[in-house]
Amino acid sequence: MLIENEALRNYWYVVAESTDISDAPLAVRLLGDSYVVWRSPSGDAVAAPDRCPHREIPLSEGTVEDGCLVCPYHGWKFADEGRCVEVPSSGVGRPVPPAAHLPTVSMQEKYGLIWLCPGDPVADIPLMPAEDDDAYRRINSGVDVWNTSATRMTDNFMDISHFPYVHVGTFGIPDLQNVPQINLEQLDDDYFGYAYEVEVGNSQGSTASGQEGEIVHRRMSTGFNLPFTVRSTIQYETGLEHLILLCSTPRDDLTSYFTFVIWRNDDFSVPGEEIIAFDRAIGAEDKAMLEKVPGVLPLDQKATVSVQSDKPSVEWRRRLAALLD
Ligand code: FES
Numbered sequence: 321m322l323i324e325n326e327a328l329r330n331y332w333y334v335v336a337e338s339t340d341i342s343d344a345p346l347a348v349r350l351l352g353d354s355y356v357v358w359r360s361p362s363g364d365a366v367a368a369p370d371r372c373p374h375r376e377i378p379l380s381e382g383t384v385e386d387g388c389l390v391c392p393y394h395g396w397k398f399a400d401e402g403r404c405v406e407v408p409s410s411g412v413g414r415p416v417p418p419a420a421h422l423p424t425v426s427m428q429e430k431y432g433l434i435w436l437c438p439g440d441p442v443a444d445i446p447l448m449p450a451e452d453d454d455a456y457r458r459i460n461s462g463v464d465v466w467n468t469s470a471t472r473m474t475d476n477f478m479d480i481s482h483f484p485y486v487h488v489g490t491f492g493i494p495d496l497q498n499v500p501q502i503n504l505e506q507l508d509d510d511y512f513g514y515a516y517e518v519e520v521g522n523s524q525g526s527t528a529s530g531q532e533g534e535i536v537h538r539r540m541s542t543g544f545n546l547p548f549t550v551r552s553t554i555q556y557e558t559g560l561e562h563l564i565l566l567c568s569t570p571r572d573d574l575t576s577y578f579t580f581v582i583w584r585n586d587d588f589s590v591p592g593e594e595i596i597a598f599d600r601a602i603g604a605e606d607k608a609m610l611e612k613v614p615g616v617l618p619l620d621q622k623a624t625v626s627v628q629s630d631k632p633s634v635e636w637r638r639r640l641a642a643l644l645d
């Protein structure tokens with residue numbers, strides 16, 4: 321099983337959006353394990369295995385009271401950093417056993433997302449400089465579950481040759497099937513991939529592209545950050561930029577979280593939800609196709625046939641296999 325590979329544990333994965341962590345504990349899955357996430361009294365989100373150290377009730381079945389996670393079985397309370405601060409049966413204020421504290425996992429909130437790393441992080445969350453640039457706004461999309469492996473998702477997000485087939489309902493142009501020569505390069509510190517220029521259908525009109533006309537020209541780049549993050553950048557001739565971070569998280573081998581985040585230097589006049597409706601529709605097209613394929617993507621390149629247009633995903637797969645080795 322892919323998710324049993326220890327190396328995968330040392331990277332950051334999106335399991336929720338910050339806004340998902342409100343006044344109730346949230347149950348999430350990552351690499352085959354269950355975690356509970358809640359916002360503790362300090363305001364920091366905390367993530368821990370979804371298991372009460374007392375009798376193993378999933379703590380996500382409990383409640384949050386004044387920031388403390390409360391187990392529904394015997395009422396033990398957990399505060400900042402997962403510290404057990406109360407065992408009601410022992411009497412309020414009495415010391416608690418040291419083993420009652422929760423073994424928390426590394427957590428960061430960035431880009432409106434909750435990122436977990438169950439092991440020892442060996443890399444940072446990939447950088448999106450637009451986050452700190454006032455010319456851009458960020459639009460979050462919510463977290464979905466896709467019934468497919470994160471490997472198939474990343475492979476798909478690195479691929480452009482499916483556009484005229486899978487995406488004819490959104491931006492794909494049926495006649496543009498030929499993929500020009502792809503030159504792979506280090507796009508910047510965090511992403512490896514390729515830059516290219518395309519003509520795309522403008523079905524969403526100026527809401528997406530800031531311009532009218534049936535077909536618009538885009539300068540684009542697509543790059544990956546191991547293991548499963550992909551960034552796509554779109555630049556229109558008007559100077560409008562639309563940056564997309566695509567995050568795929570293995571819940572287990574065959575189901576994944578998917579979320580995307582947009583940064584955009586438009587005039588902020590169109591509501592975010594209208595802007596991302598188009599990207600949502602594109603994602604739904606990919607999801608529908610990938611959910612037809614059983615199993616994980618084989619990392620052995622000989623198990624599938626690849627052609628010139630698959631160069632980016634072949635390189636991503638090669639590097640992923642090396643990371644896992
Ligand atoms: S099982 Fe959680 S307090 Fe007993």
Ligand SMILES: [Fe+2]
Nearest residue numbers: 476482486606
């Ligand atoms: Fe796609």
